[in-house]
Amino acid sequence: MSDTRLSLSAPDRRARRNVTVLVMAQAFLGAQMPMIFTIGGLAGQSLASNACWATLPISMIVLGSMLTATPISAVMQRFGRRTGFFIGAAGGASGAAIGAAGLMLASFPLFLLGSLLTGIYMSAQGFYRFAAADTASDSFRPKAISYVLAGGLASAIIGPQLVKVTAQSMVVPFLGTYLVVIAINLIGALLFLFIDIPPPPAPDVDAPKGRSRLELLRTPRIAVAIICALVSYALMNLMMTSAPLAVVGCGFATENAADVVTGHVLAMFVPSFFTGHLVARFGAERIVALGLTILAAAGGVGLAGVALENFFVALILLGLGWNFGFIGATAMLADAHAPEERGRVQGMNDLLVFGGVTVASLASGGLMNCSGGSPQEGWAAVNLAMIPFLALAGGALIWLALRPREA
Numbered sequence: 197m198s199d200t201r202l203s204l205s206a207p208d209r210r211a212r213r214n215v216t217v218l219v220m221a222q223a224f225l226g227a228q229m230p231m232i233f234t235i236g237g238l239a240g241q242s243l244a245s246n247a248c249w250a251t252l253p254i255s256m257i258v259l260g261s262m263l264t265a266t267p268i269s270a271v272m273q274r275f276g277r278r279t280g281f282f283i284g285a286a287g288g289a290s291g292a293a294i295g296a297a298g299l300m301l302a303s304f305p306l307f308l309l310g311s312l313l314t315g316i317y318m319s320a321q322g323f324y325r326f327a328a329a330d331t332a333s334d335s336f337r338p339k340a341i342s343y344v345l346a347g348g349l350a351s352a353i354i355g356p357q358l359v360k361v362t363a364q365s366m367v368v369p370f371l372g373t374y375l376v377v378i379a380i381n382l383i384g385a386l387l388f389l390f391i392d393i394p395p396p397p398a399p400d401v402d403a404p405k406g407r408s409r410l411e412l413l414r415t416p417r418i419a420v421a422i423i424c425a426l427v428s429y430a431l432m433n434l435m436m437t438s439a440p441l442a443v444v445g446c447g448f449a450t451e452n453a454a455d456v457v458t459g460h461v462l463a464m465f466v467p468s469f470f471t472g473h474l475v476a477r478f479g480a481e482r483i484v485a486l487g488l489t490i491l492a493a494a495g496g497v498g499l500a501g502v503a504l505e506n507f508f509v510a511l512i513l514l515g516l517g518w519n520f521g522f523i524g525a526t527a528m529l530a531d532a533h534a535p536e537e538r539g540r541v542q543g544m545n546d547l548l549v550f551g552g553v554t555v556a557s558l559a560s561g562g563l564m565n566c567s568g569g570s571p572q573e574g575w576a577a578v579n580l581a582m583i584p585f586l587a588l589a590g591g592a593l594i595w596l597a598l599r600p601r602e603a
Contacts, residue, residue: 211332222347225384228377230355243304251561253311260315262550269543276395277327284320285385292377342472352461356454406537420596421528427589428521430556438564445571446502463515480527487521498579
């Protein structure tokens with residue numbers, strides 16, 4: 197009996213160690229994302245010749261993440277998670293360095309190139325949640341995913357506070373922030389020396405190859421999981437990217453925008469301490485449905501007014517909705533494929549999700565700055581744009597629920 201218990205608990209001992217490392221990486225390395233998302237649009241607005249392109253730096257980050265999702269997934273499949281995470285940190289440091297050069301030279305194209313390379317880190321960070329599931333048992337898997345995303349709680353506090361200290365710390369606005377991001381990547385990469393996730397074994401010649409990408413996309417549960425993850429992430433990005441521009445445009449200070457982002461990112465990650473338990477108890481589909489409902493409420497609050505309190509409540513609801521929608525969709529996806537299909541599914545998922553997020557971030561600046569005569573009208577356009585996509589994801593989830601459960 198003791199041998200049986202040992203064999204059952206050993207995988208989760210390794211999984212818990214890996215989760216600890218990944219939580220620390222999410223907290224420390226992940227701080228760069230709220231930093232960059234807080235000031236990226238403001239820096240772009242100061243460099244771009246047309247205000248409609250203010251959020252293009254954020255779009256380039258997401259585009260870089262989309263373009264590198266499949267290659268990084270392939271690298272991890274062949275060489276292991278550690279190699280992929282080192283590549284991500286190197287991309288984050290390089291992107292911040294080039295972005296800093298773009299600020300010093302007042303070069304918008306150079307700043308965009310740095311943003312594109314920053315997307316390499318964002319792509320690698322997206323695999324933290326999958327890495328948490330690699331060595332976990334079936335019962336621990338949704339909790340492991342949830343705990344790793346909960347590491348963003350610390351990044352939600354660290355990142356915006358660093359923005360307050362560094363944004364105007366040098367003659368060139370925002371330059372200090374990008375220099376700190378370089379240091380975060382160089383130091384944080386050392387965490388991955390302690391991760392213990394072996395590379396997947398090379399498949400035997402006669403081993404099952406798994407389904408093709410087209411066959412995987414035709415699997416209803418996988419298709420709906422990807423749609424819900426895409427909509428949850430894209431709408432979160434659409435609203436969050438334009439929020440600092442809206443806050444400042446409506447007469448509030450950059451520090452107010454940083455505080456709003458802090459509330460938003462806290463709401464993104466605080467629920468992760470129990471989201472995994474909710475998924476395990478109620479099922480991933482119900483948690484995704486709850487997330488979509490909360491995202492709709494965020495848009496409603498955003499439309500209700502542009503007082504600072506509206507921004508705080510809307511962005512907090514946005515974070516909560518993303519958490520339930522995205523973690524639930526990730527759990528759906530993790531249970532819908534075979535081990536030999538892991539790299540193919542995860543790379544395809546992130547390619548499609550970040551493709552949608554790229555479109556959302558591109559649209560965000562245009563809606564915010566060029567769809568009306570005032571920041572208030574632009575912010576309203578951003579919130580109204582959420583409606584059709586929420587309808588798409590909700591309809592897909594209902595369609596899946598009405599289908600017979602697959603074996």
